[in-house]
Amino acid sequence: MTVAKKIPIFDVIAGLSIAGLLLPEAVAYSNIAGLSPQSGLVALVLGLVIYGLIGNSRFAIVSSTSSSAAVISSGLATIVVFSSPERATLAYALVFLSGILLVIAGLFKLGEVTHFIAKPVLKGFSFGLALSIVVKQLPAVIQVHPAHSDFFRQLWEMLQAYSSWNWHALGMGLSALLILQFTQRYKTIPVALLLIILGIGLNVMGYTQEWGIRSVGHFEFVLPSASLPHLSMNSWLQLVEIALAVALIIYAESYTSIRTFALKYNDPSEPNRDLIALGVGNICSGLLKGMAVGAGYSATSANETAGAKSKKSAWVAALAVVIFLLCFRQYIANIPEPILASIVMYAVSGHIRFTPFKQYFIWRKDRLLSMIAIWAVIIFGVLNGLVIAIIVSILMMLKSYSVPQIAWLGRLGGGHDFVDIDRFPEAVAPDGILIARPDHPMFFANAEKISNAIIHKLSEQNYQHVILNLEECPSLDSTSVEELLLLAQHLQDQKIDLQLARVRRSVAQTLLYVNSPLFPQSSYEAQSVDDAVQQYEQIASSAT
Template identity: 90%
Template sequence: MTAAKKFPISDVIAGLSIAGLLLPEAVAYSNMVRLPPQSGLVALVLGLVLYGLIGNSRLAIVSSTSSSAAVMSSGLATIVMFSSPERASLAYALVFLSGILLVIAGLFKLGDVTHFIAKPVLKGFSFGLALSIVVKQLPSVLQVHLEHSDFFRQLWEMLQAYSNWNWHALIMGLCAFFALQFTQRYKTIPVALLLIILGISFNVMGYTQEWGIRSVGHFEFVLPSVSLPHLNMNSWLQLVEISLAVALIIYAESYTSIRTSALKYNDSIQPNRDLIALGVSNICSGLFKGMAVGAGYSATSANESAGAKSKKSAWVAALAVVIFLLFFRQYIANIPEPVLASIVMYAVSGHIRFAPFKQYFIWHKDRLLSIIAIWAVIIFGVLNGLLIAVIVSVLMLLKSYSVPRIAWLGRLDGGHDFVDINRFPEAVAPYAILIARPDHPMFFANAEKICHAILKKVSEQNYKHVILNLEECPSLDSTSIEELLSLAEHLQEQRIDLQLARVRRSVAQTLLYVNSPLFPQSSYHSQSVDDAVHQLESSPSAAT
């Protein structure tokens, strides 16, 4: 009875189901990166156990993911050939470095860093990445050997090799893919594992050899020793840039999975703790010669659907994987390549949908951003594609902020509220008082334009006072301060008073440091626009 309480039956069932789902995927993702199957299986066990001990989410399943495997494969391809004996050492070092970066990010409380990547970028990146993965798996389904690894040349080379396609392998791969597709609603049934067993059966009976279909091949499983890969300094430096991309992808994908399940069940979210947990898992995986791990969305969703209630389901899954490795690992060598490739393609097929982008075209927002992210990944590769997409999103943000949008305010219905006159024509501007409110924070790219727009507006009418509403401005950089001082000086020359309203504490503190006679404390102590207007209208200068 005590054991039942410690491990609820729902967690046991969920753990066994997850083990059946993740075992073939771990082998498939190892094959994608051209590492021995042991790498994916070691990473699977470590991810399940270590995140369960350190992480916050009770439903997250941490294992090798299609995204991290794709980034590893593409990143390593830029510095080493697939057949190079150094490839495995570089891969394990990459996983280790990615874990170090994740732990550092967690210690410095950078858990919300993924918010700086726009969702259209992530969706476009996922779409392009999924397409790239599918194309890279097609040679295994068709059983053809290709010389090139980039997207378009791979497609062209496959078409040219039409006469060499293995139709038996293609039929096997298509059957496996559609079997997964049509049974996706039955998440508690380990369909992928059943397909693996069926594929092994065909191999044992001699059919795959007769059809000319390659298998995974024999591998030795030994308890991996803990060691840091022996690489020269130049190799470590080359891996740093790639490790940034791997770490970012791991956390972006993991945070999405963890946050989705947490919001559904009103669980707490501790992003920095999860960063450290993911980092420790990857550090240990790298030291034990394993793959990169993260909280995959599909695995986490399957864990939830299988009825998991706590982290114990992950530990049950880890135990099931260990038992399989100890007693049944010899069968992994007989897994047909088309079956593994189909499992990978099915795993990423959920990202190849146009529906998530439809809303951007309806809203007339971020269409270009998502399209750039897709094509950047396809044309320039995973690493450069992500970097280009993020840079473009930041540039578009800066561009939108650099265009000054200023609302000219008036009093609504004689009350205390001051609103944009262009939106509410019935609002009345106070006599001889110009009230300006920038709709974006002032910073180096737009400060000069905002101040020039105010001076231009002042020149169109006889104003005695200008009120600048800074409620959208959380802080001031040096360029903004200089432009505000210049604005105040120009207005002073025209005998126009400048007042600041809705000034935040950080801005007020900055103005204290500036200590300019153009901005005495009395010029920015108004709590609201109405207070500033009332003060100006009741002053002796207003009466005259």
């Protein structure tokens, strides 16, 4: 069987396409971090190969990213000056430590916390991140240099520099975008790669210089040797805090990229496996004097847009990168910036759509949450924006749970089913028995309110028994236990019997540990509401 048959043609095309995109990006991100271009290129090859071997996502392209490069640059600035000879060694140690932290997180299965990121947050984050990437690529298209990098000030400075725009560069960028847009249906043609070759040709023939269009520039590449950075213990300890920030930004950006396309294609997600894959990639990159690597959103989008079907596209890209570096490095330096920027913008443009948010406005659910995610990323950046959106989503969830909805149950049609009387008015409440079912889990924020609501309901009618249905409550915290004890004591003082129904095993175990006479085992043994009601009715009938 030939290699061509082993690797689908779509993966070959996608791999070749993104290879031409990733090479100059790696050089640019090295400059952001203040490292040699070789650091970005080493990270590029290692990220593609290692994640392809260990990672789970079939679309993720793991290489150096602008976000991690910016964090490394700002973090090292707190330790050494930009021109310090120790800067590179500290950077490689920082990458190595970040990889260690990611592997530890994966081994301790901390990837599961990513399930706290709701889909509206993820979609809003993707929209905001794609929009931010587009704005950050605009200076390369119009060939201006804004003094600020934040979203709004960068836009304003570019508009103010209208008279300085390079119209040849803008025309080249818009032409590339239009070509990519109108040829998107032809998945078997590596349009992005052909555009890059065309741009190199224009540069070699001298047209881009005549038009004042900048190119990527020359760089050197030497095969690195693996070694642990030689630093004092104090220096290693100084880097731990910064490494945590780098690890967080890597995983925040990578997880968003990976899960976005997993949701789109209904692929399985394995966050702990991805954590380990990213960690191993960064450990190896640090040892081989490379930059931090992560699943960049623009590169992953470009891979999916180019028609990739499996992780083999990353291996094709890695092989192409190595071949390019060995044979055609002098030509890669001639890629015009507007063409490169246009390819990046086109890759993420598919996520700048309002269609995914339409359903939230129709359903009247999570509209605010998705909009907050968009603006948080735009205003506060990748990591801060995602953290803010997650915190807001959790706070909104806690707010909804802290205002409990309690269903007062009645028997439906004389049978064994007990349902919400407000929803089914034909249901009949048993005489003298109040049946309450909180529709949210009972926890510290709502336990007192649930207890007070039951006490208030008791004042409306003469009840002899209370049945509390805890089927929605998987566990009890200490506050909930204390409130249940207070409720039971209050009812005992009023000579009202309290029984719990549909108690889960963990709740029953907790009450067993509490070992209070207010809650003997007989008070929470009812398997259903009907069982508890029948017990009370049998007691009443035997008494008469």
